């Protein structure tokens with residue numbers, strides 16, 4: 001609140017001089033939005049568990065999903081950004097309120113840069129693609145959470161290696177999966193990488209991760 005009030009004062013003070021106050025300095029991130037799971041509900045999904053973006057250190061902002069139908073979908077409306085690398089593209093979606101979701105390893109990407117998608121839109125297929133580096137040992141989507149206070153459009157990760165995104169960028173913008181409710185499930189990180197639980201909120205049934213659950217609502 002203090003930051004916002006300061007921003008108003010700065011805008012007021014500089015308006016007469018024609019100076020622009022960058023929004024990135026003061027904007028706040030909205031509460032975690034109501035995301036669906038990034039695939040169609042009602043099917044079996046395997047999850048390798050919650051982990052940091054690079055699988056070894058840092059904030060655990062990632063969870064791997066392998067839905068039975070192999071189709072990755074937008075969990076909420078937003079604007080697609082194709083992050084380009086020498087080996088191809090990966091997808092991020094910017095949602096209202098300063099939230100970004102990421103989708104790595106997808107194959108057959110079906111969306112275009114700048115495209116607005118609604119919740120449930122097909123993004124592509126789970127796969128083993130390594131457009132910016134990294135590794136994959138079975139078709140899945142590496143789903144990640146990010147906060148981008150300020151202007152999301154300025155957060156262009158084109159050309160950034162997976163090694164950089166998963167360390168430097170993750171340290172600045174990665175948001176923990178732990179404690180988040182997504183598509184009627186609450187995800188809790190474990191002490192080790194690639195562990196945790198998925199709790200079905202409707203009946204409090206707990207699935208240990210890595211593991212399989214039926215992603216009903």
Ligand SMILES: [Zn+2]
Nearest residue numbers: 062063064142
């Ligand atoms: Zn992963």
